[in-house]
Amino acid sequence: MASFQVLFAFLLVLFVYSDVEAETIVCNGDMPSKFPFCDRSLLHRFRAVDLVSRMTLEEKVAQLGDCAAGVPRLNLPHYNWWSEALHGVSDVGRGTHFDAMTPSATSFPTVILTAASFNETLWKQIGVVVSDEARAMHNVGLSGLTFWSPNVNPVRDPRWGRITETPGEDPFVIGKYAVNYVRGLQDVEGYTNIADPNGRPLKVGACCKHYAAYDVDKWNGVDRLHFDAQVTQRDMVETFLYPFEMCVKEGDVVSVMCSYNKVNGIPTCADPSLNSIVREQWGLHGYIVADCDAIDTIVTGHHYNNSFPAAVAQSLMAGLDLDCGITSPQNALEAVQKGLVQEAKIDEALQNLYVVLMRLGWFDGSYGNYSSLGRSDVCKPEAIELAAEAARQGIVLLKNDKYTLPFNFISKKPTLAVLGPHANATYAMIGNYALKNPCRFSTPLGALGKYGTVKYAPGCLDVKCPNIDGIAAAVEATKGADATVLLVGLDLSIEAEELDRADLKLPINQGTLIDSVVSASTGPVVLVIMSAGGIDISAFKNNPKVPAIVWVGYPGAEGGQAIADVLFGHYNPGGRLPVTWYPTEYTSLLPMTSMQLRSNPELGYPGRTYKFYNGTTIYPFGYGLSYTKFKYTISAPKSVSYDLERLRGICKPIESSIKLFPECQSILVRKYSKCDQKVTIVVGVINTRKMDGSHVVLLYSVPPSDIIGAPIKRLVGFQRVFIKSGKYVQVRFDLNGCKSFSIIDKDGNELLPAGEHSLVVGDGYEKISTKISFNFTNIN
Structure with missing residues (x-):
């Protein structure tokens, strides 16, 4: 009897704590012989058509929301479409949850810091690890297979609350x-070159959001549910749509999400461009989903339609397939019955959705070896180390007078004053769209404590620093310390979704804390800033008693270790700012609701982003120091010629400040069939100092100076390379001349101008440039 009890207990434990459970497979048992939609010999589209044809209209509309009801009589279970994986699998959304056995997933840095690495290989590698954990969680019943990430909205205004989610300001x-992260999430090894893109297997399904011109959340009485973004065709093509186009065309993303706002009077989820641009022009192979309750907002926020059935009908006809919410499931039946939309539109939407689920293996089982992934594949040590490495690579050294950093206390164990509201940060480091419990936390206080004796005083209880009661303790802690690390900045109480910033300053009492500590310190003070958007820290940038400043974004759960590794020289910082840091007065010159990128002299508005703003900055886009120095050389062709023989209607006039024009001022890129010609640029980089380090090479093109409305410069290539002390490497850029040297005109046309362009490598003291001319021959 005792042995039976032991065996029973063992089997019970084995059952409860099994590492891998069965993934969802719709077409199991005798289903393939009963229904064509389970016949694997058929194309996915044919299978999806058969499946939808077997549903009643009532059953169809029940599938149009993120909590799809399923059809039990067809063995089709319910499915939750909404999961998030912005910088790791999250429990935001109804499709993913954690349990006692799997309470955590790996927390990577927020996207703005990861983007600062300018490392495409890293971005894809993170996507691979995140999708491994996502698949593992799906196999044990904790998540779906569709993840609504990444956010690819450009940062137009420094006050935007969601900067933390984005890769910065450069489209x-x-x-x-987007391309690399999506490929990391979606690609199944061995299946990347499939003739039928609607048959290409998917590891998980990614989603590029929020289409389009979405970057006002809640500012000065204006919110995203009511905002009408007035956008020129030029800005739309050049800036707001460009990342989405790359995500769809090059990343082959399986989903695009439309946003809450209007654009030029039309709610984006009711805009016919969803179909004409995203699906037809760019070739989306997947589905289009509305942001959560955005269909409801068409009626309640924008008052664009006077009824929910009309809003549902218009969104379906515009190209929408899925509603994150209940508006479509509750109103689509009435919309069909009233003749507002044809049932065939619902059929098309569902077919798009089921083709995606078939590609994900939801019907037949996963491709690749993903069925073997289980609980032990979440929070693996190598994933946690990759999160730390991502934080290290993104950290930006902003100031380093007198070689204050890296710390070097060879003769003794130092005494460190670790101060500020972020000194012992945990949840502040992981930002938004983050799970409640990461695998573990490495705090700045704990990580720095490994290097010396720590005196800790936060100075402020939180980043808003409502009073100065704790400053005296911080001042006392800095006295006698060999060095002071002062961790300040922002968090989600100041910049977040539905919360735009009021200004670009630190909370006033944080400034008081810094001034008090700097005045009392006997050793060097290193300012460590956590934030997404830029902060006007000019007072400390110009203060010789603050010899070093480091920006660490929101560095994820391993942020403390990454910060300590950089400060103590175990890692040479190589990150570059992905956004411009403007002075405080910038925001007083223009409202956040002004969407135009170019300056408006009549209104006194300055330009936006490094491409169009020529004023004073705290730190420019692309700025970042190292513990070593680098020098450049550049090799490029002197001229590039394009033969226009037998091509009619390809030349276009261009707005120019000069009166003497070449016979063909520019060519219309979309009409020129020879744009596959490569222009090869070779940049030589030498590490001139004694420390090894990574370096980001930034390559800009500058159009001819006479062109009116052209960008000041435009980033056309970047690579991160590791260079040992004293060594030289060559970095090769194979550019598409038509694309990398083009401009966008007022009508949204992409033009390649004739004349002398410039190539610029780097910024500041490192910068070098060369000229390259573009000529057109055999003009009709």
């Missing part, structure tokens, strides 16, 4: 991030 960098 090209954002697009490259």
Whole structure:
């Protein structure tokens, strides 16, 4: 009897704590012989058509929300479409949850810091690890297979609360991030080159959001549910749509999400461009989903339609397939019955959805070896180390007078004063769209404590620092310390979704804390800033008693170790700012609701982003120091010629400040069939100092100076390379001349101008440049 009890207990434990459970497979048992939609020999689209044809209208509309009801009589279970994986699998959304056996997932840095690494390989690698954990959680019943990430909205205004979610202000960098992260999430090894893109297997399904021109959450009485973004065609094509186009065309993302706001009077989820641009022009192979309750907002926020059935009908006809919410499931039946939309539109939407689920293996089982992933594949040591490495690579050294950093206390164990509201940060480091319990936390206080004796005083209880009661203790702690690390900045109480910033300053009492500590300190003070958006820290940048400043974004759960590794020289910082840091007065010059990127002299508005703003900065886009120094050389062709023989209607006039024009001022890129010609640029980089380090090479193109409305410069290539002390490497850029040297005109046309362009490598003291001319021959 005792032995039976032991065996029973063993089997019970084995059952309860099994590492891998069965993944969802719709077409199991005798289903393949009963229904064509389970016949694997058929194309996914044919299977999806068969499945939808077997549903009643009532059953169809029940599948149009993120909590799809399923059809039990067809063995089709319910499915939760909404999961999030912005910087790790999250329990935000109804499709994912954690339990006692799997309470955590790996917490990577928020996207703005990961983007600062300018490392495409890293971005894809993070996507691979996140999707491993997502698949593992799906196999044990904790998540779905569709994750509504990444956010690819450009940062237009420094006050935007969601900067933390984005890869920054440059559309090209954002697009490259999207392509790599999406490929990391979605690609199944061995299945990346499939002839039928609607048959290409998926590891998990990613989603690029929020289409489009979405970057006002809640500012000065204006919120995203009512905002009408007035956007020129030029800005739309050049900036707001560009990352989405890259995500769809190059990343082959399986989903695009439309946003809450209007654009030029039309709610984005009711805009026909969802179909004409996203699906037809760019070639989306997947589904389009509305942001949560955005269909409801068409009626209640924008008052664009006077009824929910009308809003549902218009969104379906515009190209929408899925509603995150209940508005479509509750009103689509009435919309069909009233003749507002044809049932065929619902059929198309569901077919798009089921093709995606078939590609994900939800019907037939996963491709690859993902069925073997289980609980032990979440929070693996190598994943946690990758999170730490991502934080290290993104950290930006902003100031380092007199080689204050890295710390070097060879003769003794130092005494460190670790101060500020972020000194013992935990949840502040992981930002938003983060799970409640990461695998573990490495706090700045704990990590720095490994290097010396620590005196800790937060000075402020939180980042808003409502009073100065704790400053005296911080001042006392800095006295006699060999060095002071002062961790300040922002958090989600100041910049977040539905919360835009009021200004670009630190909370006033944080400034008082810094001034008090700096005045009392006997050793060097290193300012460590946690934030997403830029902060006007000019007073401390210009203060010789603050010899070193480091920006660490929101560095994820391993942020403390990453910060300590950089400060003590175990890692040479190589990150670059992905956004411009403007002075405080910038925001007094223009409202956040002004969408135009170019300056408006009539209104006194300055330009936005490094491409169009030519004023004073606290730190420019792309800025970042190292513990070593680098020098450049550049090799490029002197000229590039394009043969226009037998091509009619390809030349276009261009707005210029000069009166003498070449015969063909520019060519219309979309009409030129020879744009595959490569222009090769080779940049030589030498590490001139004694410390090894990574370096980000930034390559900009500058259009001819006479072109009116052209960007000041435009990033066309970047690479992160590791260079040992005293060594030289070559970095090769193979550019598409038509694309990398083009401009966008007022009508949204992409034009390649004739004349002398410039190539610029780097910024500041490192910068070098060369000229390259573009000529057109055999003009009709």
